Amino acid sequence: MTSDTDPTTDGGTTDPSAESPIDPADETPIETVDWDTLDDDGWSVPWRWLGLVASLGVVAVLYRRTQVTGTDLLLPWSPTNLTWAFRVSLVVLAFVGLPPLVRNRERTLRYWRRFRSNRFAVACLAYLVAFVVLALVGPAIAGRPRVNITDGFQPPVFTQVWYGRIATSCVGPVVGEGFPKHCVGTMQYPLGTTKLGQDMVSLLLSGMHVSLQVAVVATAFMVPIATTVGIVSGYVGGRVDTVLMRYVDIQQSVPALVVYIILVFLFGKSLFLLIAVFGLLNWGSIARLVRSEVLQRREEQYIEVARSAGVSRLTILRRHILPNVSNTVLVGATQKIPQLVLIETALTFIDLGDIGRRYVSFGETIREGFRGAYQNPPLEVWWIWILPVVVLATTIIAFGVVGDALRDVFDPRGEL
Structure with a gap:
């Protein structure tokens, strides 16, 4: 008697609709990873983890360099400990998440x-x-x-604000006759500035x-x-x-x-x-x-x-x-x-x-x-x-x- 299941696959059950012209790869009701494709071949996994260790080593060297010199190769200011935690997290997530996507194309x-x-x-x-x-x-x-106080409340480009009441100085042109006048935004600050001129x-x-x-x-x-x-x-x-x-x-x-x-x-x-x-x-x-x-x-x-x-x-x-x-x-x-x-x-x-x-x-x-x-x-x-x-x-x-x-x-x- 022939069994309805095949233990060499992922335990799936024969689907009567398999004869349908629809591609079964896109219609399988239960998504199961083919773990045979994830077998360690003696090279992929070692190289993957060696790459992770090497990348973390590079981060450690950069961290030590920053502690000694006070400068960072990637940022114009000294990064915080959270920034280093962020970099380590990026490296780990990249080596954990990307290789399976590449290996199982x-x-x-x-x-x-x-x-x-x-x-x-x-x-x-x-x-x-x-x-x-x-x-x-x-x-x-x-x-x-x-912070640039003199450029506070500059409006975004193509917009304008009340000059003198909101923007006390104007980087762009001032338009209007008499009172009120308006400050027009410029490409120097395409999205405008805050009260402090940021x-x-x-x-x-x-x-x-x-x-x-x-x-x-x-x-x-x-x-x-x-x-x-x-x-x-x-x-x-x-x-x-x-x-x-x-x-x-x-x-x-x-x-x-x-x-x-x-x-x-x-x-x-x-x-x-x-x-x-x-x-x-x-x-x-x-x-x-x-x-x-x-x-x-x-x-x-x-x-x-x-x-x-x-x-x-x-x-x-x-x-x-x-x-x-x-x-x-x-x-x-x-x-x-x-x-x-x-x-x-x-x-x-x-x-x-x-x-x-x-x-x-x-x-x-x-x-x-x-x-x-x-x-x-x-x-x-x-x-x-x-x-x-x-x-x-x-x-x-x-x-x-x-x-x-x-x-x-x-x-x-x-x-x-």
Whole structure:
């Protein structure tokens, strides 16, 4: 009698619709990673980890050089410890996330074909790519936002403000006969300036850099913890599962905002403290998603075959379970990032976040737009707060759209 399942594959069941002319690679109801393609060939994995170690070594050398000379090769000012944590996080995420995409080109292209069918998601992804590039290189090119009181409240190009009442000096032409006269914006400050004369272009690039730091460093906190807890809890089960999930319940019942406020009073405000608190206390939902996925995967026949062949538990987790839950982790992290960016902006807006003198957060720029309301109503200096709000809102929406699109790409069951 012929069995309906093939243990040499991923435990899938023969689909009667397989004779359909539709490409089964794009219509498979359960997305399972072909773990045979992830086999260690004796070269790919060693070179991958050697590259990671070498890159971290380069970062360490640059860090030591900066400590000795006081100058940085990438920035015109001395970077903070958070900047170094950001660089380390970028290196780790790059070596962990990119090699599987390159090595498994066929699967990556299949995912891309599904993703690009959603044109709005593609546009949002293009925006996020541009956002990341500008956030990385923008501050180094534009420099820190500099204070220039004499150029305060310069309007954006093609707009004008009341000269003498709002802009006390005008870089561009002054138009109008008699009273009132108006100051016209120029390309010297294409997006205008703040009350202190800070260029809005530099402020927006700085805010984008802060948001990217929050996203990357918080992800570096959340993903390893959530993945480890979710995999161990789902695969081992029993008391281990009960204890870990009970801890997740307790952790999720503790408001991260309250913890952060308490720590601010104890240690003072800092962006790293904000990222650490919200990163370490917000991974529970991702761990639950991973656990749910592992509970399904551990009963599949290719896992049973591996156990029967005497494969160790650690090898099963590393080679068979982890590749199959990586999609879940990516989707969960993509949905968490906009929450953390919005939290950082809100806390900075109410003066509970401290970015420091090198960078300015979106929240700080938005607050600056309302701070002088007793002199100038916010609508008269609209560009100071509307521009960062637009960039922030667009970024959050883009992350949400891309996250939803990735969820549909990795789990096409919702389309059936």
